[in-house]
Amino acid sequence: MHRSWQLEVQGRRLAVMEWGDPQGVPVVALHGWLDNAAGFTLLARYLPQIRLIALDLAGHGLSDHRAAGQPYYIWDNVADVLALVDELKLKRVALLGHSMGASIATLLAGSFPERVSRLFLLDGLAPRHYRADSLPEQMAAALRKGNRIRRRGWRPYEQFEQAVQARMGGRYPVSREAAIWLLERSLEQRPDGWCWRHDIALSQPSVVRLCEQQIAAFLTRLTMPVLLMMAERGDELDGVEPLTELVRDLELKVLDGGHHMHLEAKAAAQIADWIGERLT
Known part of the structure; x- marks a missing residue:
């Protein structure tokens, strides 16, 4: 069973899920893009001895959206995670991040290394970087696409089961059980059907991006x-491997799994073993 609570950050509500031993080693978990805190449900089953604390990032799950018109820059999540760590009265904490959540964990740890004791990263190490000379064109394309997305909005599902099938067969497939965990926190029933709680602005490409030198500055800190635990059947490994040389104390493991390997039983059990070994 999990425990649910929320905190307020600058007038916004952020939702939190907790599992495990309240007196165990605390680990703050950060989910990937368009997922939510429930994505750590399976790992929590394998780690009952730790205190696993997962946040619904802004605009995701049961957390409030950012103000209308405010973009979702990945680095804005760093302040929200710090607010959670401060709310927990923790001077230092281990961070567990998946995909986008792994990138957020790295930005936080690079900015405040004294606040982070360990990093456990799942199929992601840092935000995707771009050549500096491509950034003006990237900005123009993102602004054009963002205007179209905001006008369109999310399309509702007539039935919850339709959403489950769509999530199971998406770009990053998950099991039926995992799809239900995620959707119970990501969908709400309205008169016109089952609608996403996610802010539509999350699907807008970032207007401002980071270049290679900026990413390197965080990794070297x-x-x-x-x-770093990467998925053999994901599509991130090739891009991540060159960056590992910039991190002074990094151990790389490659698992037989897809991008959401922490929601696959065999891979999740192995991930939990590695995490448990390093925290005890």
Whole structure:
């Protein structure tokens, strides 16, 4: 069973799920793009001895959206995670991040290395970087696409089961059980059907992006041990491997799994073993 609570950050509500031993080692977990805190349900089953604390990032799950018209820059999540760590009265904490959540964890740890004891990263290490000379065109394309997306909005599903089938067969497939965990926190029933709680602005490409030199600056400031667990059947490994040389204390593991390997039983059990070993 999980425990639910929320905190307020600058007038916005952020929703939190907790599992495990309240007196165990605290680990703050950060989910990927368009997922939510429930994505750590399976890992929590394998880690009952720790206190696993998962946040619905802004605009996701049961957390409030950012103000209308405000973009969702990945680095804005760093302040929200710090607010959670402060709410928990933790001077230092281990971070567990998946995909986008892994990138947020790295930005936080690079900015505040004294606040992070360990990094556990799942199929992601840092935000995707771009050549500096491509950034003006990237900005123009993102602004054009953003205007179209905001006008369109999300399309509702007539039945919850339709959403389950869509999530199971999406770009990053998950099991039926995992799809239900995620959708119970991501959908709400309205008169016109089952609608996403996610802010539509999350699907707008970022107007401002980071270049390679900026990403490198964060990675070289990681002073804590980093366990990077990549999916063999994902599509991130090739882009991540060159960056690992910039991190002074990094251990790379490659698992037989897809991008959501932490929601696959065999891979999740192995991930939990590695995390448990390093926290005890």
